[in-house]
Amino acid sequence: MAHPVRAGRLWRAGAGYATGMTAIEPWHRALADLLSLSHRLPPDQLPVAVNDALRPLGAAVTVYLVDAEQRDLRPLPERGRPTPDPLPIDSSLAGRAFTQVEVHAGQGPPPRLWVPVVDGTDRLGLLEVFPPAGTDLADEGVRDGCRLVSGMVGHLVTSKGTHGDTLHRTRRSRPMGVSAELLWQLLPPLTFAAWDTTVSALLEPCYEVGGDAFDYAVDGGVVALAILDGVGHGLPAVLTTSVALAALRAARRTGSDLPGLVRAVDAAIAAQWRDARFVTAVLAEFDTDTGLLRYVNAGHPPPVLLRRGRAVQALDGGRRLPLGLPDDRVDVAETRLEPGDRLLLHTDGVTEARDPAGEMFGLPRLADLAERHIGSGLPAPEILRRLSHAVVGHQAGPHQDDATLMLLEWSAAAAARTQP
Template sequence: MTATDPWHRALADLVSLSHRLPPDQLPVAINTVLRPLGATATTYLVDAEQRDLRPLPEPGRPTPDPLPIDSSLAGRAFTQVEVHAGQGPPPRLWVPVVNGTDRLGLLEVFPPAGADLADEAVRDGCRLVSGLVGHLVSSKSAYGDLLHRTRRSRPMGLSAELLWQLLPPLTVATPEVTVSALLEPCYEVGGDAFDYAVDGGTVTLAVLDGVGHGLPAVLTTSVALAALRAARRAGADLSGLVRAVDAAIAAQWRDARFVTAVLAEFDTRTGLLRYVNAGHPPPVLLRRGRAVQALDGGRRLPLGLPDERADVAEMRLEPGDRLLLHTDGVTEARDPAGEMFGLPRLADLAERHIGSGLPAPETLRRLSHAVVAHQAGPHLDDATLLLVEWSATAAASTEP
């Protein structure tokens, strides 16, 4: 693709327009730069519950209906992170929109009349534009409400509104490793949270569950999350992170509040995993597609409760290993008859989805929906999942 290629020109024009672009004008800008090519596009964003792709409204154009992820060609393009062609009428290309490897939605591109949907130049051009759209969706979301509103099927509760602003993107990948997470329910969360950082070959992980429900639990978890990040960014080791969260919670409350957690560091150069488990369900190790071990070392009381133990468990992972972290809202979710979802069911489903070669975010989407389907009613607790894949092949599958 040369500097004079029309798709390259469209990309440059979108960059130029983006500097003073309000969030609600993003669909207009996309079609402005595509117009010289004779192409148009509709932008879809995935909803908070990861069930539908919801269109961004554009002034002067009718807004189409949301598209179901599990029963549409568009949904297949989203879940497989691949360009798919729809013969129409009219013919179109479904092009994944990601920020890095965090799945945000799709572009529905109607190429110029007579264009060959199999032409790699056309597909590469669409990928270029959609790649920039992914970055713009992420960056422009901080400046207005339309992008947030589009991704919601109903109003968000106060505690959920607070928590979602604190969480990192759902997925990150490097050439060696992928980290992906999901949190349910989306609109009325309690005290669950997750965090990660990828720096210099070290992946730092955290899954947290604050005691209680609603806003009080979220406030406790928020303090723990802030203390964790402040200590980590100051260079603290795992034991230092534990002490920092203990001190932060104790300094704010005197009513025995606490947060259960798994804190971990994984060195992608050596395979060394170090972790602390503060009263939390143990992570599950999957090796060669099978759940082989629950990591039950590094035990101490929940964070915020006095405990002088600072034991850090260690183990050596193998290339291709996966680590599944979760909160008790996953395994303790009950169906109408009272049967828990359970760790064996979680491990079995994880094995099946991983064995089918799904990207990590799609594996978690299906696991999370299985928990929701099992419960068949209102959530009694948050259900958070975090999956780490130490595999170059798996990491590559998250990229369009």
């Protein structure tokens, strides 16, 4: 797909030519001002900087970030302004803008626009934009300008997160456990999309995790995927998984193939522990040019292939023992995907989650819900959010185990839905 800038005018993929440059020139100036302010900006001053940049336009904003459990949108506090209440994602207009990754207008009073904040395509929250009185909220020039600013806010939320704790505190409804604090620092963004491919993942419980993790990398048209589940619970399990994840990345970044990745993780775990620790995993490579999927399954639940919105097959090839246990076999399985296909990966904490009567969530229930949400045309991260919350609701109590979901979509239309 060609780069989405044509003839010096702003182009939004799938939407055609947007308003000409002159119509959004004030927003360009605001964007430049915000970029200039950002270089020496403390994280807790982000809302102030955004409002300073938009003041010449007569606009004001409130910045909301999604909480770790993805149930509420929580406002970033701004000195000198009252802090609004959190907004529920499942029962508010703001939540609809977040879940659909689309701009929505609220008639007020006062009138406002709810604009998704993403870093690339990773959903982070919303801007509540109050434009000048009399502004046409349907004006695409205004909406495009808001998208420009919200995109910069998304980049700043991500880049400034390592410089202070305000952004992290805002996204938490309760304290983070030590194991979770460690693991979240190691994971990639929850969602990445290229022109025709989307990778999204979600992990529960978010405040007290065990040994689940996920990883991905996109290079040269090849998507590397990994979903892992370290034996045990709490910090010991996270430490085991962290070693596996580091070994996997180190080997992948030196150009190792799938058998090489398996052997690297085996060696790293065996070198650190003598107590038969292990990590179950699916390691995969997907070639977006040919549709070829190659994978190894190390004692993990098989991925589910969805075609034309229906679950059609569990990919049960490429079997070997969990990573870290002695097993010289590394059989790489292969299958060919079709454009529009999806691959759903999960840990056993999803299908083995039990309700108070002891009934497991189960693979048929997971597949059925996935089909329904795909059929609704939801973006990949929203499909996973709803699946994850269904697992939590099924348990109706504390998690018995981590529950991680990962979704690969090979569809340009699906990828476009992850961008405002």
